[in-house]
Amino acid sequence: MTPAPLRLLIADDHTVVRAGLRALLDGEPDLDVVAEAGNGEEAVRLAARLRPDVVLMDLRFSGNGAGGGSAGGAGMDGIEAVRRLAAEAPAVPVVMLTSYSGRSDVVRAIEAGARGYILKAGPPEELFRAVRGAAAGALGLAPEIVGQLVGQVVSPRQDLTEREVEVVRLMAEGRSNRAIAEALFLSEATVKTHLVRIYRKLRVDNRAAAVSEAVRRGLLDLA
Structure with a gap:
């Protein structure tokens, strides 16, 4: 159908x-x-x-x-x-x-x-x-x-690792899990694991909210 x-x-x-x-x-x-x-x-x-x-x-x-x-x-x-x-x-x-x-x-x-x-x-x-x-x-x-929105990645706060911030940056660019995996030379399963941890640490439940919260916390450099 x-x-x-x-x-x-x-x-x-x-x-x-x-x-x-x-x-x-x-x-x-x-x-x-x-x-x-x-x-x-x-x-x-x-x-x-x-x-x-x-x-x-x-x-x-x-x-x-x-x-x-x-x-x-x-x-x-x-x-x-x-x-x-x-x-x-x-x-x-x-x-x-x-x-x-x-x-x-x-x-x-x-x-x-x-x-x-x-x-x-x-x-x-x-x-x-x-x-x-x-x-x-x-x-x-x-x-x-x-x-404009996603420039260089700043030093991560203690609640997100450097790799997790990089995943969020790529999410902000609209990349799928597969595209993120390819960009970071990871498996899709590893990317999914990162997403679970990111959602938990940022207290969100979707990609858009994760990017929004990362911007709010200053985890993505807007300069």
Whole structure:
């Protein structure tokens, strides 16, 4: 049997942008846009009710300084919407889709709980990959973002070994267990063992949360 398409919610305050994203995403046989939201509050409300597989969230709605946002939630930006969703519907992953690639924006989004950060100017394939990855529990970052977010690995704290930090760095690049194993010349079984230990030490239960917590703790150099 063919798996059911991933159900998506688009949250952006520009109608034309939403229409373009819907046309793009609905063109993929495994993706289905089930709802749209024009501001952060509406996005949280719809996501909590519909429980889509992935939410595509704009970083900044126009009511937050760009002018002209719609009423009833326009004051909530994408970061706050992600935080609210993490509290009200933690099983619903969010991918940030934005024009902003600043390091501080990326870090804030990931710390809030976003499982992806994609630029609107990027190719459609990056968007598709991030959406599918988020639905599968992975972290999807645009290549430009990886270059900013994951620089050199800093000296690890006592709770993660140097090897475990390296595994987290590769996870942040969106690599699979097999790709991590190949990069570090390890077996996949060894990589899985590292993941179990990393999750336990960081007190998380998935790859996206592990990367987010490592960033929060300063285990990945953002310089």
